[in-house]
Amino acid sequence: MRRIAFLVIGALSLTVLAAPANASTVTQVRFTPQPVLAPKVPATKPGEPVKIDQEVKALGSVALEMSATQTAYVRSVMRANSATYRSLFDNEVRCTWPGGEQSYVTGQNVLQQGASLEPEKEDVQLTTRFLVHPGVATKVTCTAYVRAATMRDTLDARFQLHEGFLEFAATSVxxxxxxxxxxxxxxxxxxxxxxxxxxxxxxxxxxxxxxxxxxxxxxxxxxxxxxxxxxxxxxxxxxxxxxxxxxxxxxxxxxxxxxxxxxxxxxxxxxxxxxxxxxxxxxxxxxxxxxxxxxxxxxxxxxxxxxxxxxxxxxxxxxxxxxxxxxxxxxxxxxxxxxxxxxxx
Incomplete structure (x- = not known):
């Protein structure tokens, strides 16, 4: 039932956008379900600041040839669950082109499966969405990354990337x-x-x-x-x-x-x-x-x-x-x- 809701939310969001672009210019990639490592906090010497070791895993890319005046709407949706321990879960999208970049990230902890006081936080869905505008005629490539870490210093954690996708939801805004x-x-x-x-x-x-x-x-x-x-x-x-x-x-x-x-x-x-x-x-x-x-x-x-x-x-x-x-x-x-x-x- 959760998966049906996941897909419906994505479909409804598209209905509020500008008229759809030519189908040949719209690209989308779905993410492969996979386990994600959430590394533990690295050991430090007394007096040293706390360090974070964060996993950064590319999940897929989309690309679009854009004019100097063109603006596009890019969106990444990720769902994570089955954490072995409380873990940071980030959905980041980096759009790059020769000489330029736009990046946005959303995040929230996903709690340990079956062991938290907030079961609704054990299954988390995040959306990263924004407008990309290179300002030059160029090819823009957007890549989605899942970022992960855990705040304990004894053992690594893991969670499951359950499903997700990256797309240009509109190519001309x-x-x-x-x-x-x-x-x-x-x-x-x-x-x-x-x-x-x-x-x-x-x-x-x-x-x-x-x-x-x-x-x-x-x-x-x-x-x-x-x-x-x-x-x-x-x-x-x-x-x-x-x-x-x-x-x-x-x-x-x-x-x-x-x-x-x-x-x-x-x-x-x-x-x-x-x-x-x-x-x-x-x-x-x-x-x-x-x-x-x-x-x-x-x-x-x-x-x-x-x-x-x-x-x-x-x-x-x-x-x-x-x-x-x-x-x-x-x-x-x-x-x-x-x-x-x-x-x-």
Missing amino acids: ANTADGLPAQRATPRGLVRVGPDPQVVAREPALPYFTLAPGFTKLSVFADTEYKTCYPVKDKDCTKPPSSTATFTLFVNQWNGDRLCQSSNATTTTRRMSYSVHHHYVALHLPDFKVRTDCEQRFNAYVLVKWQDGMDGGVQGTAIGLTDSRGSATTHNAGMSHVFVVPLKS
Whole structure:
């Protein structure tokens, strides 16, 4: 039954996109089910910082010849389960071309099968989705990677990559009036969400952007990575309590500096345990109607409000991810981000 739901979710997401491209230009690859190593924490000498040994495993690639003005929508879906111990599970997509790269990653711990207090976290599905825009006429190759590690220092862990796929869900997405995709990732760092006094986050956030006339609606996607404990000196983030927060996606249309209309996706409330460490929260407003009596000027953001338990934070861009296990070369990858697909029908 879970597999049927997995496929239906993917099919429904496609219905909100721009008109499909020619079938010969759309590529997709399905991932082979396989075990994934989650390496243990490497031993360090006293006084040395904790190191992480992360498995980085390529699962498949898709490629697309793109023009200098073209923007495409790429999406990777992965499902993992059967962990032998609590493990970090990351779904990363790296799109590269001569002289350029765009990378995004989503992640969440997958808990040990049959031995956790949260059975729903023992089977985790992650989606990494974003707009890719090389800005030059070139061939873009996007590769999906599963990244994994475990935080114990005695034994490696493993989990099962159950199923998944990588695809160009749309090969031609309209840009803003400036010729760029309507997309932004939260910069590096951690944006605190907590009490006393209450601190909210408006991240990820897409600043004002303008569209050419003729669009009738917007499909707005927002993916938030929430860390369940905001780290400060002498604070123990390895024990309860959990962190509870609400997430609401807002989309606004403006006339100059005056709000013309506003809409929001249904608010979701998440109680997030420390054992899961960071949580993937996906929001989607598929049908924001563009009013013709307003300017074609918009912005969007996710309002994150603390409700109970530990204070937490919205995770920004991941810095210094290893290109492969043990490699000296690294790269950065967007995490929390929001993007817009403008539609004319």
